[in-house]
Amino acid sequence: MASKKFLERVQRKFNDDFKSQNPELFDVVFDIGGKKLYAHKYRLSTISSTFESMLSDRWTSKDDVIPIKDYSFDDFKDFITFLYTGEYKLNNENIFTILDMAEFYQIQELKELCDKYLSQMEYSLNNFFQVTEAASKYSLTEVQQFIVQNFSIFVKSDDFLNADKSFIQKIVTFDQIKPEELFQAIYEWAEVQIVKKQKESIDETFNMNDAMKTELTEFLPHIKFKKMRPSFLHGYVVKRGFLFTYNDLSDILLKQTNVRTVKVTNKHGQTIYGNLTNDDDAVGAIESLKNHESRGGFRCSYWETKCKVPSAPIQLKKRDGVKWYLIYRLTPYVKLFAVITAECIYNSGYFDYLLAEMNSETDFVCTDKCKIEIE
Template identity: 50%
Template sequence: MKDFKSQNPELFDVVFDIDGKKLYAHKYRLSMISSTFNSMLSDRWSFKNEAVSIKDYKFEDFKELLTFIYSGKCSINDINIFTMLDISEFYQTEHLKELCDEYLSKMEFNLSNIFKVLETSNTYSLIKVKKAISSFITPHFTTLIKSNEFLNAKKMVMKEIITFFATKPNKHENLFLSIYEWAENQANLKKQQFSNDETFNMNDAMKAEMQDFLPLIEFKKMGSSFLLNFVVPKSFIFTQDELADIIEYSKSNFKVTITNNLGKSIFGILSTKNNDTIKLIKTINHSKSLNFLDYIVYWNSKRQRPLTPSLLKKSDGVSWYLLYSCQGVIAVKHRFNIDDDDYLLAEMFPETNFEITEKCKIEIE
């Protein structure tokens, strides 16, 4: 490192020219660390006295790269982080790339930078920063999808966000609306570009933008009223068969949502095969629960339980169930509190960590 700091031309066998400034280094050291340098220097080594011109990076950034190669350390900050990441990728210095990944993972995220960081994490296949991004966007989902940055996000970034939230069972309604708004904005931008094109069709443009995302959306995790009021009217984005399936499903399934005092909710889907149960829940729609324990909540809805055994069984990974308790009342129980005599009606999926609180509200749509 002392030799590199000296920049004494007599001590080195390769020189770089960046914007008229010189940096000296050792061919062997660079070639051992970077396959890019190895190729670059081998190809032109017959021109021993000629400086290697660096045109894609600024002097200070390239100097940081060489400093890292000689010392294992360099200065990374919010200003140069994206350049240093790009330079580490180009010159195949994996450890420097890992340091950049670490730095980005500890950056303070906000709506102004999260989309750029997300795009960067995809471009350079970063691991640590993706985990940090997931931790940020989960609690900021609602704000995120309503931002101008979201509406103007690149398609690659959109797909990353949607793929992540598609794993959240009760996000699909909001996801559909946000994708639709994003596609509408993208189509409007294209319409401006092709303002003189009389054949431009807004619906076709929106459909093209949405096609990659629709397979990620589970319409069977949406309420029937939402499907009929918000999805079906946008029929132009679906094939006839897809639309027919959505309409058929909306007529034969209802979404039940339980919301606690903290505003956190779980939801499940009831088929019209449980029509008597659906009617019963509608009679207590928006009612608050009468009693609760840590893992059980139920409503004053006693009725005769179905005589035939429930076809629904407890599944791994599902924590909450809507059911008729052994006393014949509508209840929600954690899987560990379910009795053999309880009649399971629906699996219930949480948005985040759900807990039973006093006076939970039940709704059906």
């Protein structure tokens, strides 16, 4: 039998002791900007591997005062309070400092709270890059997914369409955004800028196409045209061919001749896309599955196949920020194609070939009865 009441009483005692900051009750003292903060060595060392190393006998003696130079007294006290109470009041002013402490001191639970908080923030030009850089630096999965899923909404905002060029220079380097969305976003941004310039111009020969090309030339080398879906490339990019030289456009299209788009639709009508190298065996096998429904669900939907190992594996590597992949899985008992979450790839006992990164324009979940087809 266990006494929840006893555990709660002990926890309250720890909390009260910490709030009292009575030096006689503690065996660790921190100095932050001339102010002292007391804590228990055992508690901190048990919770944090960083504290365990910092407070080991190799580095400190009982009477040592440990200086904290990178954080303010209030922020560090709030952080240590979390280690005693499990509670923290996050806000837009302290979130990045707390996230940095959670990472440095290896407090995964606090890091997850920060991840969740940032994924629910309302993004603006002022915080967009701060959030995206934090997502990359600290590997925040919820934030990364939220940014990718909501990018198309953000770039339709007046703030984005009227942003300074310096902002666009940064955003074209953000490689977690699908190239289709990125190109369309900066093209629509450029249209707004050119309309403004046209209204201000006294040049009667003002040419919109020439002005657009001038506005976008420096951004085009950052766009990964070869990773675009062929349908978007031909339906959107080619129609704006005035942006490119003949040789550049020819090179882009040539790189797409060996690429096909694979589309998977779940039973809720949600769709996910990927670019598949035109491997005859893989493409033919997937086309044969057009009228076959998948099995599985949640993290993986799969179709059994008799297709042999793809002839051109595997130049594709897993990347941060990519949640879904199309794979060919070879097991001792069965061969299959699968749409699968990144964390489920390369499980022990399987041999997985990554065929395509899969991206969704809306939320997507694996279900049974998914349909797969080649466009």
